[in-house]
Amino acid sequence: MAGNVIRVAQELPGWVVTEVRKCCRRRLEGRYFTDPEIFRAEMERFYFGMWVCVGRSEQIATAGKYFVAEVAGESVIVTREEGGGVRGFYNVCRHRGTQLCAEPTGEFAGRIQCPYHAWTYGLDGRLLAAPHMEGEAFRKEDYPLHAVGAEEWEGLIFVYLGKEKTALREQLGDLPEKFAGWGMGDLRRYKIEKYEVKANWKLIVQNYNECLHCPVLHPALNKVTNYLSGDNDPAHEGYIGGSMLFRGEAETMSVDGVRRRAYLPGLNAEQRKLVLYYAVYPNLFLSLHPDYVMVHRLWPRAVDRTEVETEWLFHPAEMAKEDFYGDDAVEFWDITNKEDWWITEQSQKGVSSRGYIPGPYSKSEKLPAEFDKKIRGENKGVLRGEP
Ligand code: FES
Ligand code: FE
Numbered sequence: 001m002a003g004n005v006i007r008v009a010q011e012l013p014g015w016v017v018t019e020v021r022k023c024c025r026r027r028l029e030g031r032y033f034t035d036p037e038i039f040r041a042e043m044e045r046f047y048f049g050m051w052v053c054v055g056r057s058e059q060i061a062t063a064g065k066y067f068v069a070e071v072a073g074e075s076v077i078v079t080r081e082e083g084g085g086v087r088g089f090y091n092v093c094r095h096r097g098t099q100l101c102a103e104p105t106g107e108f109a110g111r112i113q114c115p116y117h118a119w120t121y122g123l124d125g126r127l128l129a130a131p132h133m134e135g136e137a138f139r140k141e142d143y144p145l146h147a148v149g150a151e152e153w154e155g156l157i158f159v160y161l162g163k164e165k166t167a168l169r170e171q172l173g174d175l176p177e178k179f180a181g182w183g184m185g186d187l188r189r190y191k192i193e194k195y196e197v198k199a200n201w202k203l204i205v206q207n208y209n210e211c212l213h214c215p216v217l218h219p220a221l222n223k224v225t226n227y228l229s230g231d232n233d234p235a236h237e238g239y240i241g242g243s244m245l246f247r248g249e250a251e252t253m254s255v256d257g258v259r260r261r262a263y264l265p266g267l268n269a270e271q272r273k274l275v276l277y278y279a280v281y282p283n284l285f286l287s288l289h290p291d292y293v294m295v296h297r298l299w300p301r302a303v304d305r306t307e308v309e310t311e312w313l314f315h316p317a318e319m320a321k322e323d324f325y326g327d328d329a330v331e332f333w334d335i336t337n338k339e340d341w342w343i344t345e346q347s348q349k350g351v352s353s354r355g356y357i358p359g360p361y362s363k364s365e366k367l368p369a370e371f372d373k374k375i376r377g378e379n380k381g382v383l384r385g386e387p
Contacts, residue, residue, distance in 0.1 A: 025369040027358040028376070033200040033351045038379060039303035042201075045378050046282035047072035051149070051158040051168045053284040053297055054078055056189055056311070058155065060086065064108040064123060068101050069159065070299065076148055076159055077101055079108065081123040088150035088159040094127060094143040095119045112145070121145050154184035155313075156284070156295070171238045175280065181266040182288045187313035190292075190326045193334060195308045197341045199348035201300040202375060204308065205279050207344050208296075209240055209367035217339050220332060224250035224257035225275065228364070235370035241278030241286075242367070252289050254328040261291040261318045261326075279371070291318075292329055304348055310337060 032038055054069035055078065066079035068091060075091035077100065091099050093114040100114050100121075111128060112121040120129040125145035130138070149160030151168045153176065158168055169176070197204060207213070214227040225244050232242035250257025253275055263272050267290060276288040285296035292314045299307040312330050319326075350356055361369045 024360045024362070025372070026360055027368075028202070028372050029358055030351045030353070030356045032375065032379070033203060033348060034303060036303050039200075039300070041379060042375075043072040043300065047161070047300070049162045049164075050282050051151070051160045051171050052282060053156050053158050053280070053295075054088075055157050055297075056155055056313075057086070057152050057157055057185075058188055059105070059157075064110060065106075066101065066108060067105045068103070071159065071161060072300065074161060075099060075101075076161070077112070077145075078150065078157060078159065079112075079123055086150045086152055086157055087124065088148040089125050089145040090148065092146065093119055094145065095130070100145075119143075154179070155187065156184070172280070173236050173238050175239065175278070179276075179286070179288065181268060181271050182264055182293055183266045183315075184286075184288075184293055184313065186315065187264075187293055188316050188319060190312045190314050190319065191330050192309060192311040193330075193337075195310065195337060195341055197306045197308055197344055198304060199306060199341075199344040200304055201283075201298050201306045202371070203344045203347050203351070204298060204306055204340075205371055206368040207340055207347070208277065208279055208285055209371060210365050211244065212362070212364055213343065217343055218336050220255065221253070221336050223247065224253055230274070232367055235367070235374075239278050239280045240367045240370055241276065241280075243274045243276050245273060246275075252291050252329070253287075253332055255332045256328070258328070259291050260328060261314065261324070263290050264292075264315055279367075281374075287333075289329070291315075292326070294329070294333055304352070308337075308341070310334075 052071055054071065054076070055067060059065070059067050060078065060080045063080050063082045063084070066077055069076045069078055077089045077091050079087055081087050091101055093100055093116065095114060095117055098114055098116040100112055102115070108123060110123065112123065118129070118131050119127065121144070122128050125147050127140040127143045130140060130143070149165050151158050153168060153172065211227040215222045224247055226247045229245035230243040233240070246257065251259035254260070272290045276286070278286045280286060283298040287294040292312060295311045295313065297309040299309070301307055310333065312326060312333070314326055318324055
């Protein structure tokens with residue numbers, strides 16, 4: 001009997017130790033959601049050790065356009081060079097370290113000039129001019145901007161700030177083939193919304209990856225999709241996700257389930273019946289619908305605070321139509337998002353309590369359980385006393 005029992009409350013001072021039967025995988029302990037040390041280690045591992053999605057290619061459609069991404073406290077300039085390639089640089093001047101770009105978006109006139117003493121860089125990061133530095137010992141080629149990895153996939157821009165860079169393709173695994181039918185690279189942003197969620201980033205990932213809460217929390221969503229339908233993929237090193245089916249006559253996720261746009265042109269008959277939900281580590285959620293795509297990007301700002309960017313992408317041929325309408329999808333997901341953020345904040349409050357003891361996952365919570373397993377593995381060695 002002893003082998004079938006675990007002690008679950010032993011860390012709580014003054015509490016009677018509770019014993020429960022071992023039955024299934026348990027959720028992460030509270031400190032994973034509240035400990036700044038774990039948060040810092042996770043930022044190091046996930047945000048500086050992986051490719052992170054920062055935006056859309058169309059934000060920098062032409063050479064010189066730029067935007068600034070805030071990646072785990074680091075400011076990164078993302079721009080396009082003359083040859084068409086995307087480039088990323090730390091937003092730090094090589095002279096005295098001043099931030100080069102104060103505005104979140106803009107366009108360089110062919111060069112990047114520091115507003116302090118006018119050191120000037122090319123769009124490829126080379127130092128072109130350094131006033132008052134004439135002298136034999138100074139060589140401009142020794143002071144390019146510090147570059148970060150920057151690549152594009154299907155209209156999404158990723159940067160890599162770590163030291164041991166693997167190819168973006170390697171991190172994505174089989175997703176490029178799996179998602180080819182949705183043609184995300186051809187789609188264009190219709191709207192972007194920014195949310196601030198007072199919760200740890202992992203609670204948002206866990207919540208996105210199960211729909212057992214849908215009948216309780218999302219009355220509108222539950223009308224158009226069957227929360228027990230669809231299949232999950234086996235967990236992959238770089239992502240977790242799966243599919244869901246529509247309910248009744250519904251053809252897409254919108255306020256009434258009505259699809260007001262043509263199917264995305266690359267989809268086959270099977271794919272038209274599905275919504276795919278994938279959490280691509282560390283910060284990208286892709287929700288692929290028959291007629292549009294929704295993208296979430298997670299920006300953890302503190303152990304208990306995460307900013308979320310949500311954008312809705314549609315096919316340009318549909319957007320060009322006079323009677324194009326996309327707000328049914330935006331409105332539907334804006335309501336659903338806010339319901340999710342609210343419950344996630346409630347979760348943050350609960351797991352921060354001394355009364356929180358990790359509860360068991362059901363079979364239908366396989367994806368969050370897989371995510372927790374990954375988190376435990378990645379945090380090994382960070383946590384004192386963790387098995
Ligand atoms: Fe940038 Fe001096 S700090 S030019
Ligand atoms: Fe939800």
